[in-house]
Amino acid sequence: MTLQAVQEIVDQWIRSVGVRYFSELTNTAILMEEVGEVARIMARRYGEQSFKESDKNADLGEELADVLFVLVCLANQTGVNLTEAFQKRMEKKTHRDAARHQQNEKLHQ
Numbered sequence: 001m002t003l004q005a006v007q008e009i010v011d012q013w014i015r016s017v018g019v020r021y022f023s024e025l026t027n028t029a030i031l032m033e034e035v036g037e038v039a040r041i042m043a044r045r046y047g048e049q050s051f052k053e054s055d056k057n058a059d060l061g062e063e064l065a066d067v068l069f070v071l072v073c074l075a076n077q078t079g080v081n082l083t084e085a086f087q088k089r090m091e092k093k094t095h096r097d098a099a100r101h102q103q104n105e106k107l108h109q
Helices: 003-016 024-045 060-078 082-096
Strands: none
Touching: 003 060, 003 082, 024 060, 060 082
């Protein structure tokens, strides 16, 4: 599935099931909330925090998908083509970081 297909699927879902997009500001706040839920799982699963009983069944994949869904909503609302934006970003990162990571001794330990 391509990013373009994901954008189209989300848009179709919003228009048929979701009625309409929440405002951009509301979706930005929701995105922060969803990222917080991912952070909560990460802190407990890979960090030093212990799980609360209510957190034990949290599904990281579902929470990451929630982040992706809201991110795609924001892209759709603001006219961002994620395929083009991602390709452009990867080209920039590749050129900018061509030697940087290879020269980072911390990554070779």
